[in-house]
Amino acid sequence: MxxxxxxxxxxxxxxxxxxxxxxxxxxxxxxxxxxxxxxxxxxxxxxxxxxxxxxxxxxxxxxxxxxxxxxxxxxxxxxxxxxxxxxxxxxxxxxxxxxxxxxxxxxxxxxxxxxxxxxxxxxxxxxxxxxxxxxxxxxxxxxxxxxxxxxxxxxxxxxxxxxxxxxxxxxxxxxxxxxxxxxxxxxxxxxxxxxxxxxxxxxxxxxxxxxxxxxxxxxDVKSAEMIKYASNAFLAVKISYINEVARLCETLGANVLDVARGMGLDSRIGGKFLQVSSGWSGSCFPKDTAEFLQTSRKYGTELSIVKAAIESNRKMHEFVVEKIRRRLKILNGKKIGILGLTFKPNTDDARQTQASVIIQMLLDLGANIRVHDPKGMEMFKAVHPHLHVQYCASAEDVAHQADGIVLLTHWNEYLQLDWKQMLSIMKTPYLLDTRNFLPKKLLIGLGYQYEGLGIGTEQEIDGGIMNQFSVLSV
Known part of the structure; x- marks a missing residue:
């Protein structure tokens, strides 16, 4: 054909x-x-x-x-x-x-x-x-x-x-x-x-x-059109839910990684889209949930759960910035390195990402931002020209005299960084891993002040995404 x-x-x-x-x-x-x-x-x-x-x-x-x-x-x-x-x-x-x-x-x-x-x-x-x-x-x-x-x-x-x-x-x-x-x-x-x-x-x-x-x-045609919006909105709701659970886990001292795994073992729930992050973003979820919500309002049947998911997602971005502020106190003049600009790994799509929102909040608080992404820097620079940040050719460069490093996108390349060398050029050894992706035990052993999301400050990450510490350059 x-x-x-x-x-x-x-x-x-x-x-x-x-x-x-x-x-x-x-x-x-x-x-x-x-x-x-x-x-x-x-x-x-x-x-x-x-x-x-x-x-x-x-x-x-x-x-x-x-x-x-x-x-x-x-x-x-x-x-x-x-x-x-x-x-x-x-x-x-x-x-x-x-x-x-x-x-x-x-x-x-x-x-x-x-x-x-x-x-x-x-x-x-x-x-x-x-x-x-x-x-x-x-x-x-x-x-x-x-x-x-x-x-x-x-x-x-x-x-x-x-x-x-x-x-x-x-x-x-x-x-x-x-x-x-x-x-x-x-x-x-x-x-x-x-x-x-x-x-x-x-x-x-x-x-x-x-x-x-x-x-x-x-x-029929209308049902097919609806299926896409309903699917994406449901996934956004699921992510917002586990992110809220992560915030509660931090307050109560529970480990969201174990909570999510335990939930996912229920076949009615499943383990997909129960991974904690700094919030959902990208080229689909933000625009699709916004359109779906506006359509429901237009016809007098507001999707209150979708509305709540959008609000919860905004709060997750703010929660990440608040964690940084609590650790570093006044951010005016502080140097913060950002790892990851795309909304997920293995894409160069940096249009509507959590990085753009979080970076803007940090800039508004007076921070100086250095960023790196394996594939997304060119697009990020093109679609966010108003964000005055320094783009780094190598991921290690974001650590130079940094008061903190924030991992936003879990690119596998970041597991291979020379974290020991990066520590030696940082001003303050603070590391916020918003994907609970990096090996906490090893990084703490190197001297990092490591924080994840929803795992507390003393919890060990066992059986997480990366337990083979040997792949890290130390």
Whole structure:
């Protein structure tokens, strides 16, 4: 089938490359020529482990890239994967969706049936909006010449290729039988893992043929649109809950690592998304929860639990800053090193991260900030030019004359740092590990004043994420 993906961001690049790998001639369209030039040169326009290798192999064969919408004319399926950033009031900005729909309408073939797929995370009712725009731009009739369906993405940045080739579920929302049939045919190779033994040789992750097959779930359009928001909001609620439990654990002297593990052993709860942090952030959770809450308010059915999760998340950011202030007292003129700017490891996405919020609070208190991130510094600098911080080429540099170091993102690279050498150049040996990621016992032995979140000041971390102290450079 001829596939087109509008947008070359995290959704479009990964989705387009995946269908090309599966043998569908796929064209990625983006109005940014620099991104298209990268794709045509065999390079991914985003950082995603393993994506460069696939783009390099399939570009010019089954994967193509252009700034022109002409390929829409011959497409069987057109995915819309453009950005939907938040407006000031928290609602989704559909400017790019509307523009994509208008251009799709201008290039639709009048004598073939085309399925237009909303892959971006969009509010309930967006399929109707896109349908109306395409009808007006094309002069064609929905249901006869084209149909708009909802097929939300569930990709985790840093693990997007695993998620696209081995999804838990594929949700397709459509009220049109012909469109449903086309989508079933499109996803057949993925669901049935056709030729996976061969194509998996190019995967940057291990291929396990015993992994359960994806559930192909069909529903109506509005329910599909709702599923994505409801899913992300639920995960945000779960993270906010365990972070609140962590704050209570600190007060009562309990260990949140054991509490979370004990909770997760209950199959009704599960252990995923029970990892304590300085708060959830990133390109999805903040905007999706804000839109979901605003929609509920708009229609008089406020999602009070989502509202509470958003407020709790803000308090978690403040809690981290308060821990630093309690330890270092007056922060005016203090030098603080920050490790990690992206909202999670294995991505360069630094758009709406906990780091930006926490750094702003520290700057407001007069602190001088030095930062490092293995992949995210370029984007962080571009999207947060108002944050006057010093960017360090190496992680060790954040320790220079520092009154404290704060680990915000648990990159594996930070386990390999020469923590003994870093200690020797710090002014005050304070280390706040907001992910309970580093080996507390060893660091205390080196002379650090180590603090985590929700583990108290004297608790030992046994069986945590890192017990093999030998991997640290000491």
């Amino acid at each position: 001829n596939v087109v993906c509008i947008g070359s961001g995290y959704v479009g690049s990964v989705t387009g490359t995946a269908f090309a790998v599966l043998g569908h001639p796929t064209t990625v369209i983006d109005i940014d020529p620099s991104k298209i030039d990268l794709l045509n040169a065999g390079k991914s326009p985003i950082y995603e482990p393993g994506l460069d290798q696939l783009v390099r192999k399939y570009i010019g064969k089954t994967l193509f890239a252009t700034t022109s919408y002409q390929p829409v004319h011959e497409a069987d399926v057109v995915f819309i994967g453009v950005g939907t950033p938040s407006k000031q009031d928290g609602t989704a900005d559909l400017t790019y969706i509307k523009k994509a729909a208008e251009l799709i309408g201008a290039y639709l073939h009048p004598h073939r049936f085309t399925v237009v797929v909303n892959k971006s995370t969009v509010p309930v009712g967006t399929a109707d909006l896109v349908t109306a725009i395409i009808e007006e731009a094309s002069g064609l009739k929905a249901g006869e010449h084209f149909s708009v369906v909802s097929n939300p993405e569930f990709l985790r940045e840093g693990y997007a290729l695993e998620d696209v080739f081995f999804p838990d579920r594929i949700v397709v929302g459509s009220n049109h039988e012909r469109a449903k049939n086309i989508m079933r045919e499109l996803y057949h190779r993925l669901v049935e893992r056709v030729s996976y033994e061969e194509i998996s040789k190019d995967f940057a992750f291990p291929y396990n043929p015993l992994t359960p097959k994806a559930v192909y779930f069909e529903t």
